[in-house]
Amino acid sequence: MEPEQTDNRVVNGVTSDKSAIAANVRQSSDDGTEQQPTRGTDVARARWTILRQVLKQKQVDSGKVPQVSVRRFSSFSLFSRSRVMTPDPDDPSEGQWVEYRSASSPQYSAFLRDNLGPIRVTEVLNSFDNTGNVCVWPSEEVMAHYCLKKRHMFRGLSVCELGGGMTCLAGLMIAVCADAREVILSDGNEKAIQNVRSVIERNRRAGLFTCTDVSSRVVRWDSESDVSALESCFDVVMCADCLFLDQYRGSLVDAVRRLLRPNGTALVFAPPRGETLAQFRGLAERAGFQVRQYLNYDQEVWDVHIGMQREGKDSYDENIHYPHLLTLTQGCDQTPLL
Numbered sequence: 001m002e003p004e005q006t007d008n009r010v011v012n013g014v015t016s017d018k019s020a021i022a023a024n025v026r027q028s029s030d031d032g033t034e035q036q037p038t039r040g041t042d043v044a045r046a047r048w049t050i051l052r053q054v055l056k057q058k059q060v061d062s063g064k065v066p067q068v069s070v071r072r073f074s075s076f077s078l079f080s081r082s083r084v085m086t087p088d089p090d091d092p093s094e095g096q097w098v099e100y101r102s103a104s105s106p107q108y109s110a111f112l113r114d115n116l117g118p119i120r121v122t123e124v125l126n127s128f129d130n131t132g133n134v135c136v137w138p139s140e141e142v143m144a145h146y147c148l149k150k151r152h153m154f155r156g157l158s159v160c161e162l163g164g165g166m167t168c169l170a171g172l173m174i175a176v177c178a179d180a181r182e183v184i185l186s187d188g189n190e191k192a193i194q195n196v197r198s199v200i201e202r203n204r205r206a207g208l209f210t211c212t213d214v215s216s217r218v219v220r221w222d223s224e225s226d227v228s229a230l231e232s233c234f235d236v237v238m239c240a241d242c243l244f245l246d247q248y249r250g251s252l253v254d255a256v257r258r259l260l261r262p263n264g265t266a267l268v269f270a271p272p273r274g275e276t277l278a279q280f281r282g283l284a285e286r287a288g289f290q291v292r293q294y295l296n297y298d299q300e301v302w303d304v305h306i307g308m309q310r311e312g313k314d315s316y317d318e319n320i321h322y323p324h325l326l327t328l329t330q331g332c333d334q335t336p337l338l
């Protein structure tokens with residue numbers, strides 16, 4: 001195994017924060033509203049120029065969004081990431097696999113494919129939200145770490161991850177460590193779920209799951225058929241960094257409400273991203289959820305956060321990098337399962 005650096009890495013053309021904008025380019029143009037970056041380094045400005053070109057459907061390079069490497073915060077370093085060197089003869093995509101191992105619970109690891117190559121302009125323009133196909137976002141990493149630490153709480157429960165992106169790392173870790181009854185990994189993007197399907201297969205073959213019922217599926221929060229197929233099925237529904245799209249916040253609240261059993265709990269990890277976290281919280285409360293919000297929910301994550309704040313805003317901005325934890329329960333006298 002060769003350790004790979006996770007900091008400062010190229011993230012398929014855009015850094016985490018702006019990749020959200022890039023990957024939702026189609027949505028933005030559908031809305032007719034161009035989102036602008038809130039802070040401007042030269043690199044960010046250059047990147048936005050590229051994205052604006054995409055918005056205006058100009059030709060960019062050879063049809064790929066060019067790769068730009070910048071020094072940006074991309075990970076809380078809660079998992080080591082090592083390239084898998086042992087070949088699997090059953091798998092033609094050998095060489096793309098990495099092993100994520102928990103730093104705090106090193107007995108738990110999983111195989112992932114977390115780099116699907118550059119996002120093509122045509123993909124950005126023609127497919128549903130690609131933000132989950134560019135990187136494992138810090139909120140997902142933190143949620144995975146949190147679930148590993150709280151693994152005893154998931155024993156015997158049915159768990160669904162929504163908007164898990166190309167790895168669904170947190171749900172995957174629950175499948176690895178928690179003796180859950182059932183784990184469903186989902187996202188609204190078909191390409192992300194194709195990857196998750198391979199990830200499940202790979203980890204199943206390696207005998208890494210403690211849960212025997214692990215599956216993946218496309219679940220669009222705004223799709224009546226997707227949501228009704230899973231109505232009232234889960235003790236735990238969770239998601240990471242899924243609150244920034246104005247268009248889908250309401251349907252996410254509604255999907256969470258419908259997927260949960262009456263005494264279920266939702267775990268939501270997300271950075272403030274302006275007002276978007278607060279807006280989600282407001283919608284959840286209006287939908288009848290009791291919402292609790294935690295800032296310091298894990299000492300290791302908090303220590304990295306405090307350390308990074310000292311580095312200054314050029315590399316770390318808590319507004320886009322530090323996930324808060326919300327727990328959602330139904331009924332005001334109910335305590336969260338977790």
Ligand SMILES: C[S@@+](CC[C@H](N)C(=O)[O-])C[C@H]1O[C@@H](n2cnc3c(N)ncnc32)[C@H](O)[C@@H]1O
Nearest residue numbers: 131132136137140163164165188189220221240
């Ligand atoms: C920023 S990404 C986060 C991915 C992953 N949770 C992570 O943090 O690495 C947001 C994810 O939400 C998914 N998403 C956005 N809108 C959705 C919708 N209406 N239904 C289902 N998934 C959606 C996207 O496909 C994407 O994977």
